[in-house]
Amino acid sequence: MAESGKKTRGKQVIELKRIEDDKNRVITFSKRKSGICKKASELATLTGAKVGVVMFSPSGKPYSFGDPSIEDVTNLFQGVSQPSDGSTHHVIEAYRKMKISKLLQDHNDFLHQLDDEKEHGKNLEEMTKGKTSQGWWESPTDDLNVQQLRQMHAAFEKLSKTTHSKINQRNLGGGGASSSSFPAVNPPQTRI
DSSP, X not given: OOOOSOSSXXXXXXXXXXXXXXXXXXXXXXXXXXXXXXXXXXXXXXXXXXXXXXXXXXXXXXXXXXXXXXXHHHHHHHTOOSOOOOTTHHHHHHHHHHHHHHHHHHHHHHHHHHHHHHHHHHHHHHHHTTOTTSOGGXXXXXXXXXXXXXXXXXXXXXXXXXXXXXXXXXXXXXXXXXXXXXXXOOOOOOOO
């Protein structure tokens, strides 16, 4: 016997209010944008009307649809009878310039970060220069400047914390038969 109840909710009326969740808002914009452009295209095809739609995404990215073109529609709207001169092009051009500026800023930030890392690498090389037979932790500290000493101190602290963490992990059952030979330890608290 068949059940008499509906298995789906069917088409629901959605209350028109701002969607609070960013991800859902972007998805809804994308779907509705396609729907609006499709309807505008259908209107132009069925009636021969010149149709133009301009919209901006929640992130500010411009989108446009025009039949025959968005420029022709805006020229017609403004009463300009000349051929398309790119009057809406300034909006897209401004957005493009803004994006290029942002990308250049990001590029410069990465270059500065790369320079800092190269400097850090040079400092580490200087600290270990001529010390191939011994580890960095065995290098003499007499010739190091304050920054190099702080870097070495930070490396020691990281090594100490990592070592203590491994010992404690093994004590908690992750280390096999030899784990009971390590007493639980806490990393020392040091100051510079």
